[in-house]
Amino acid sequence: MATKTANVLARVEPDIKAKAEGIMAQLGVPASVVINMLYKQIIMTKSIPFSLSVSNSFQTLDEMNEEEFELMMQKGLTDAKAGNSRSAKSVFNDLRQEFAE
Known part of the structure; x- marks a missing residue:
């Protein structure tokens, strides 16, 4: 029998966690749903679904x-x-x- 869920363990800064959970509570979306959505987007796009770049403060x-x-x-x-x-x-x-x- 396949399991319906798997655990994800991540270390997050306490203030970041509190702020994000406050926003998720206002939206009525639990953290597990947000994490599941993120994972699904990674699978669908085969990438991180937001920009990960180092901005240059200077011109080349x-x-x-x-x-x-x-x-x-x-x-x-x-x-x-x-x-x-x-x-x-x-x-x-x-x-x-x-x-x-």
Whole structure:
């Protein structure tokens, strides 16, 4: 005899869980139904049904026109001349610390 349900165990931040469950309660939809809906969408679309991307807060060179590139370079030169810069070692240390958290 096949089982009708299976358990899903997931760790969620307590405040996130409380906020989401509050919204689900207002909608009258239990968490198990939402999880089941998510799983069905994953099966139907063979993907996560929402965008998972890292947004770039900067433009790549390919996305810039010549004027935007010149402005960026001029700003960099102005900042460097004014002493508004950091060493590469300092930047990499900050990145390592950020990713370690």
